Amino acid sequence: MAIDFEIPAEAKAIREKVRKFVQDECIPAEEKLIGGGGDYKTILGELRGKARAQGLWCPFIPKEWGGMGLGPLANALVQMETGESYLGALALNTQGPDDATMLTLLIHGTDFQKEKFLKPLLNGDKRICYSMTEKAAGADATGMQTRAVRDGDNWVLNGEKWFSSAASVADIAVVMAKTDPDAPRHQQFSTFIVELPNPGYQIVRDIKTMAIEGPLSHILGGGHAEVLIQDLVVPAENLLGGQGQGFNMGQHRLAYGRLRHGMHNIAMAQRALDMATKHVTERSTFGQPLSNRQGVQWMLADCASELYMARLMLLHIAYKAEHGMDLRQENSIAKVFLAHMVHKVVDTAIQLHGALGYSQDTPLARWYTSIRSQRLVDGPDEVHRWTVGRNVIKAYQQHGTTASAAGGDLI
Numbered sequence: 001m002a003i004d005f006e007i008p009a010e011a012k013a014i015r016e017k018v019r020k021f022v023q024d025e026c027i028p029a030e031e032k033l034i035g036g037g038g039d040y041k042t043i044l045g046e047l048r049g050k051a052r053a054q055g056l057w058c059p060f061i062p063k064e065w066g067g068m069g070l071g072p073l074a075n076a077l078v079q080m081e082t083g084e085s086y087l088g089a090l091a092l093n094t095q096g097p098d099d100a101t102m103l104t105l106l107i108h109g110t111d112f113q114k115e116k117f118l119k120p121l122l123n124g125d126k127r128i129c130y131s132m133t134e135k136a137a138g139a140d141a142t143g144m145q146t147r148a149v150r151d152g153d154n155w156v157l158n159g160e161k162w163f164s165s166a167a168s169v170a171d172i173a174v175v176m177a178k179t180d181p182d183a184p185r186h187q188q189f190s191t192f193i194v195e196l197p198n199p200g201y202q203i204v205r206d207i208k209t210m211a212i213e214g215p216l217s218h219i220l221g222g223g224h225a226e227v228l229i230q231d232l233v234v235p236a237e238n239l240l241g242g243q244g245q246g247f248n249m250g251q252h253r254l255a256y257g258r259l260r261h262g263m264h265n266i267a268m269a270q271r272a273l274d275m276a277t278k279h280v281t282e283r284s285t286f287g288q289p290l291s292n293r294q295g296v297q298w299m300l301a302d303c304a305s306e307l308y309m310a311r312l313m314l315l316h317i318a319y320k321a322e323h324g325m326d327l328r329q330e331n332s333i334a335k336v337f338l339a340h341m342v343h344k345v346v347d348t349a350i351q352l353h354g355a356l357g358y359s360q361d362t363p364l365a366r367w368y369t370s371i372r373s374q375r376l377v378d379g380p381d382e383v384h385r386w387t388v389g390r391n392v393i394k395a396y397q398q399h400g401t402t403a404s405a406a407g408g409d410l411i
């Protein structure tokens, strides 16, 4: 099916509305928080009130659940705008890691679970984190060691987790554990909803990472926690999606999360390219503005090409999602590409800013150190490229050409 580049008028209108909200409300609110020392909860509360009053809330959640009910294309356009401000996604209650887990609860939760856990999340009253990775296993999560054993009406969990993002600001954790050691590999694990704080789910520390902490990092993100799970008692009614279904749901959750990072990357890369271009037009060396140098123009050109490809990839994936088409291959290709794209563009912007780029006087250094994680999270590069490569071979074996595994349905 060929791609249709036309963006429907209503999707354009909602993008404009979100753009205006982010520029007029979120960015000034950032200043109030960082420069003015304002109170985070008060400022975010006011911002969320304004967003909801304008109908800007939980973009991809269906209207009957209080969201905007946007389809994949309109949502992608909106997410690219929210990525312009630290407070953009939070203001619309579409921040990671919560957003993807809201979707999981919506699709797989029982009526009881939706009432008790999903509603407060959708209302912005609570936050949720996702605990799958362990020191023992990440890329191949089937190596998880945390065990869940049935005990009457409860399950009892023991083990450890690490890099549970936002766990220290979360009210609910979704925890994966092994329930059936003798089942086939991907059916051994189940997912549990855990209310926090909980004596069985102990946050050992927020792990220090290479990311430079901004003035708002801890309040906004809550860090990435190492967690000790010790005799954690979970009522059986909190088993999410059925026994042995942890993997199916986890993969579904990660699929959306992968794209969301990519959407925000476009906003960040665009800002970095704007900053670099402003800088080279204002700065002269050896008697000429930097922008006169062909070598510098090539650097800008490479960034523009990267951004252009990234936008097209996301639009194509959104288009396929709108039409219910299989997009797993494109999703993996784009996940890897978008992580490298933002890295290259921000790196070029640092280079062109000289020592200023290396300093913390611009946001570039902070962006650079935080986006490095994107080549690891939600499946490291190598695992996605492994899948993509196998699909290339499969396509050749089936069709005598690799086109279908390389965006061949575009034209």
Ligand SMILES: Cc1cc2nc3c(=O)[nH]c(=O)nc-3n(C[C@H](O)[C@H](O)[C@H](O)COP(=O)(O)OP(=O)(O)OC[C@H]3O[C@@H](n4cnc5c(N)ncnc54)[C@H](O)[C@@H]3O)c2cc1C
Pocket: 097, 130, 131, 132, 133, 134, 135, 137, 138, 139, 140, 162, 163, 164, 165, 166, 224, 373, 376, 377, 378, 379, 380, 381, 382, 383, 386
């Ligand atoms: C900032 C950040 C936030 C995170 N947030 C969360 C979260 O909220 N919840 C959660 O559960 N987890 C989270 N994670 C964990 C993340 O999902 C894992 O780090 C990731 O899955 C990789 O697992 P690992 O670190 O154990 O690496 P490993 O599995 O040990 O792999 C190490 C490296 O080996 C290579 N490799 C692995 N497999 C293959 C292969 N088949 N072929 C070739 N090379 C391979 C890759 O280069 C990989 O980076 C987060 C991680 C980071 C850095």
